[in-house]
Amino acid sequence: MQTDASTESDDTLYIDAISSALADEMRADPTVVLMGQDIAGHGGAFKITRGFLEEFGDQRVRNTPIAESGTIGIAIGSSMLGIKPVIEMQFADFISCGFNQVVNVAAKMYWRTKQSVPLVIRLPAGGGMGAGTFHSQNIENWFLHTPGLKVVSPAYSNDAYRLLRAAIRDPNPVLYFEHKFLYRRERSPIQKQPVRDRILGESTILRSGTDITTVSWGWMTHRTLEAAEVLAQEGIEVEVIDLPVLSPLDHRGIIASVEKTQRAAIIHEATCTGGFGAEIAARICDEAIWSLDAPVRRIAYPDSPPPFHKGLEASRIPSPERICSELRQLLDA
């Protein structure tokens, strides 16, 4: 477990940033309680809570039965009476078993009753590891279509750290998508201060460019940056925008960028039809269609469940090569 001794740290693995944020927030706020399957003695399927039972005790680190709906409901009820629950879904895919509690109870509670539900659900999501159909999905859009939820999708260790702390402090239900492929591959410095207490819409320009705007989140941001490097050698300058927060969506940075570059592509690992790329494309069309020199393009997973075989899976996840190819086509359009 990381300690809170320094405010700046050296390169930190994405997975360790998540552990640190959880531990630091539990030390700062005794009302934070963790719930999840196998999170106590075992430390969770990905070992994110290893050592937590010893430090925080079994009252605050709760193994739950295999009961996603029951667990989320209990977290909701407790959050309305002074507890700040953080649930670990063992895999993001399993939240479907608790869907009603998320979309009808938690999401609508504040609008219906003005009672806040300060709840965080951590969702280990995404593919790339040959984990099969029900351990690989990207399901953020199920929840982006539900008013009342906040949804985050950090691509970097620092965002993973600061957004988790802010999510726990936010008085609203937050779905925190953490990408499993990044757990032990993404490593970068984290800054522990300041700690914000709200999740607000944000977008980050990671690379400035004049020819095409890309919008992505999670693992796909890394792949888009790889593609942008390649294209830069061909003289194509891509402006790469990362969305660490998907809901509430702040699309102003996207619109400003598209007005400059006049071309836009959205890259996501989730399936294409009805995906969040469609929403972003629609907003670009609503507000900047007269700036566009080409149709807005979505580079996404084909409409299929994730296959098991690594080669089959890899053929579906947008690769840097595919991103390069589609962005070149967009420039030629």
Place this chain on the structure above:
Amino acid sequence: MDQLKSLREMHAYMRLAREWDLRFEKMFRTGALSKWYSSVGNEATTVASASAIEAGDSLLTLHRDSGAILRHYLDINELLPGILPQDPVIREPMGGDSQQRFLRLACQMLGRENGFSSGHERSYHYNLFEEQWGLFHIGMISHLGSMIPVAAGTAFAFQQQGGDRVAINFIGEGATSTGDFHEALNIAAVWKLPFILVIENNRWAFSTPTSQQYACDHLSDRALGYGIPGVQVDGNDAEAVLAVMQTAVARARSGAGPTLVEAMLGRHRGHSEGDDSLQQVPEADLIQYGEEDPLDLAEKRLIDSGVFSRAWIDEVKERCASLMIKTVDQAASMPEPDVHQARSLYAD
């Protein structure tokens, strides 16, 4: 005599609840209200259950629990001075302004601005939290069974915080078929949460009889599978329900964990007012439910005691009915919500 005083105390609130529903049923019939779900027939179970808890506890209700709400929120003596002796026998009334709460409750039913959801949510789909008085009431969503884990969650908060507060939650027998019933009761049992789940078994879920809902003899037997006590009780008998609930609440307060209570009731009204679901209920059963009316049973016991007269019973009824007319009329004259108002999705 003490027992008689307990029954008198519950009876006053049961009558209040009955007149509440009769008033709104009437408004529904005249078209003044777009939807109504009646609590008629559930008063003994709901009033007795809410009599077993106190300020600080959490209450989660359904659409047939006006009795629990009125009992938990209000001091009936504040609304109808002198209707009960000043010193309560069973429980202290909730502190705070009962008149104000009662009027707002009526506004909530009518979708007025002054209602608890400012017209955004229907009837019992609202929350009322008044922390300073220890009032923590969470209403339902329409998905039956979904609030069971939420109720258990309020019990989880109490357990985490120490002390001896408890949570009670009402569901119908139909909702025992949901996954949330199982998941929540199982977790509550494993974690020994201070939680009492009351099944109001009125034998008909919308139009579905118990024979098509479950195959066990008694739903209370399911408790065995969770390793907790399960008790079946005559839900029309306020004194019997009170005794069962007081035991369950004491067990929860002691840290021993949850109890499942099955209160046997009859179906007196349609699923909602104006539907034809009662046509599925055999005539003989309907007659029997009517003969077992909880108000009639309580009143008969009070009169048979020789201490209370029919005239006194009638006076209570008359005063409750007049109060309803006055309060509901007042609520109806209050402002409607501004249809252009914005309503925030997120807490600041």
